[in-house]
Amino acid sequence: MIRRTTLLLGSAAIALAMTTPTFAQDVAREDTVIFDIDRTIQDPENFNWMTDGSGIRRMQGAHQTMWEPLFILNFETGELEPWLASGFEVSDDQTEFTVTLRDGVTWSDGEAFDADDVVFSVQMAMDNEELTAREAATVRGQVASVEAVDAMTVRFTLNAPNPRFIVENFGTRVFGSFLVMPEHIWSAAEDPATFTFYPPIGTGPYTLESIATNRAIWTRRDSWWGAETGFMDMPEPLRVVFLESGGEESRAQLIAANEMDAAQSVSVGTFEAIQGRNPNVISWVDGYPFSAADPCARQLEINTTVAPWDNAAMRRAVAMIIDRTQIVNIAAEGATTASRTMFADYGSMAPFIDAIVEAGLELPATADVEGAQALIEGEGWVRNGDYYEKDGEVLSVSIHVNSASTEYTRTIDMIVEQLQRAGIDARSVPVENSVFWGEILPFGAYEMSYSWLSCGSVNEPWTSMARYTVADVVPAGERSPGFNNTSRWTGPEAEAYSAIVNDMAAMPLGDSAVPGMVAEAYGHLSEGMPFIPLVQAFKLLPMNTTYWEGWPTAENNYNHPFFWWGSGHQIIHNLTAAE
Missing domain, CATH: 3.10.105.10 (Dipeptide-binding Protein; Domain 3)
Known part of the structure; x- marks a missing residue:
């Protein structure tokens, strides 16, 4: 199997040399981290995450670099780690949740992020059944009312007791979470279901540089609220690229040739062939079973x-x-x-x-x-x-x-x-x-x-x-x-x-x-x-340490390695330049 895969890697090299995009040269390769996306971006200039097909509108970097969640669930510890929020309280009957937002958060255009943004976004989902994304529909089904207690505090009243409300809706539990949108932009939309929100903005440390059907490029901002408030240092990568690999053979070639830093799942044979060509490529586990468990056990x-x-x-x-x-x-x-x-x-x-x-x-x-x-x-x-x-x-x-x-x-x-x-x-x-x-x-x-x-x-x-x-x-x-x-x-x-x-x-x-x-x-x-x-579902994700270290592994398990999820923020912030 390994011998066959190695031959396939070699046969893909010429085709990939012709199709791999060339990025602008103002950012060096060693300052750029390149992630794999496993599908075409069908509608590149549509950043409305609340409608059908919104998964690819987030996983191409939008909810890993630009849009930030209120919390991120740590799969290893079970802790709900605060991000845009600093914490929450719940009533004894599990029907009222009061969320406190973090001070000093701003949108990339300089406007303040506050409780009005949260209330506006949730109310918009509640009032528009045409907003059919899973997270929007879930909020619509669970929330009876939402209100701003003050500029930094939001109160949710639920239709029924639900102790899992925060982690289900705002905790980046599986893939993503309900994402708060800027009221000062979305309030001008005539129809939230057709609004494309392009060009998009967010609170994250990166802004969109360019996007096409096969790649999205994100550039680090000069300033970011997280660094300014002491929440977290600026991430080291100056540029983050999400690149459509074109399938297992081509993603194997890209990462083996140091043209990609983290790839979608591959087979064991392909992974061993990659390591044979590039020993800097690692996985979640060093040796069998190599892979990380996916949430959906078989x-x-x-x-x-x-x-x-x-x-x-x-x-x-x-x-x-x-x-x-x-x-x-x-x-x-x-x-x-x-x-x-x-x-x-x-x-x-x-x-x-x-x-x-x-x-x-x-x-x-x-x-x-x-x-x-x-x-x-x-x-x-x-x-x-x-x-x-x-x-x-x-x-x-x-x-x-x-x-x-x-x-x-x-x-x-x-x-x-x-x-x-x-x-x-x-x-x-x-x-x-x-x-x-x-x-x-x-x-x-x-x-x-x-x-x-x-x-x-x-x-x-x-x-x-x-x-x-x-x-x-x-x-x-x-x-x-x-x-x-x-x-x-x-x-x-x-x-x-x-x-x-x-x-x-x-x-x-x-x-x-x-x-x-x-x-x-x-x-x-x-x-x-x-x-x-039967068995645990698995993702064997090759991660390249040639340019970047700090990837999540079973030994360095600050969270799971699913970089296309909203928790990808943690991965990007943990990356450091290879010595």
């Missing part, structure tokens, strides 16, 4: 309304047959780890994962085929040749998988092989991305499927666990709300699980009773087994 969904998988014992048997270590070693090429629970394995989730492990509910990394077969036989199935049979029917299962990624299809191919060897006539059913997410998963049109629907919890357990309560159960053929409980899990175990999770909903974050409640609820979940956790 799992096998089970439709609990379809026989024989409506029997919890049969679902548990499948879980025992699956060898997660084999998936790690073969399907993922060693770039991840076996999941111990349903959660992403972050330091911030350790109290809850540890409680589950201490309760004896940790998933084994290897299979127990004999134990699984005993469960199957206990349900009346008899092995006849290759497969089990009962009442003249062969024990079989079809597993739907999104064909958009070889990671997905290779994993299911591995699981199919494991089930086949154990006596279940399994087969893979690949379907295209739109069909998988539009028809198969939400309507329960599957027996089993590969997904990551327990995604959500990165610092507390309720967000993921709430996705499997009985409140979201709908009949097969109806769309599951928000992809919640697509397995349609019901019954006594599901009821007991839901009662505990519902009790957790309004409990303050950090409540000492929650880990024990998680373990108790997880016991019911393990017994019911509506889905089977």
Whole structure:
């Protein structure tokens, strides 16, 4: 594999030399940091982040260099680190949040950033249903009213108790957060849904120099409020570039040739080939598994309304047959780890994962085929040749998988092989991305499927666990709300699980009773087994130390390494010129 990838790297060199943009020479390469973007910027002069398709309008540098969040969640510690805000208070009933803004913050045009900007931006989202970005819609659904207490203080009153309100909406929890816009500019917009906000401004230390469909260039300002107030030093890079790499081969060539400093995820073989050419390239972990865990751990969904998988014992048997270590070693090429629970394995989730492990509910990394077969036989199935049979029917299962990624299809191919060897006539059913997410998963049109629907919890357990309560159960053929409980899990175990999770909903974050409640609820979940956790999702991100040091790693874990998220501010501020 490594030899083949090396040849591919070489074959890409001439094409890349013709397509890599040449940047203005007033900023030296050693003063420039270049990040990868993995898609084309479809509408370069549109910086309205509140409308559909706004992800690329932020990840091309806008919410890493120009727009700043109120807080940034630290995945390693679980702490909500203040940025534009200095802190917040919450009422006892978890329905009122009072946020204090940091003194001295200014927009890049010199105007003061204050509570009026926050109130204006939130009210704009609340008043305009055409502002459909996820963060705008979430605020609209949760906030009853927002008001400026004074120039530096904002009070939110919610429609219902929600201890996660700040981290969900303003904490850069996953990808980004609700971003405050300058009232003195946006108030002149006739229609917030069509306003392009170009040229854009922000409170961050960089301003937009130029943008095209394949790159965005950001230049450091002469002054920035953070340095002026003593909040943080000016970042060292004079220029930040976000460059569309064009795919795995070309991004490998760029970073190996020192024409890129941080790249999107690559395969293990490609990464080892890059290191073979450029030993200055590092990853989150020095050696296997190389990668960092993505928030959406992988799992096998089970439709609990379809026989024989409506029997919890049969679902548990499948879980025992699956060898997660084999998936790690073969399907993922060693770039991840076996999941111990349903959660992403972050330091911030350790109290809850540890409680589950201490309760004896940790998933084994290897299979127990004999134990699984005993469960199957206990349900009346008899092995006849290759497969089990009962009442003249062969024990079989079809597993739907999104064909958009070889990671997905290779994993299911591995699981199919494991089930086949154990006596279940399994087969893979690949379907295209739109069909998988539009028809198969939400309507329960599957027996089993590969997904990551327990995604959500990165610092507390309720967000993921709430996705499997009985409140979201709908009949097969109806769309599951928000992809919640697509397995349609019901019954006594599901009821007991839901009662505990519902009790957790309004409990303050950090409540000492929650880990024990998680373990108790997880016991019911393990017994019911509506889905089977498999492995951690992974991002193998090459980072180049030729020009810049201070990249986030497992050893230097000031936060995760996802540089296209709003927390990319932390990465840029931690970079120092290589000696």
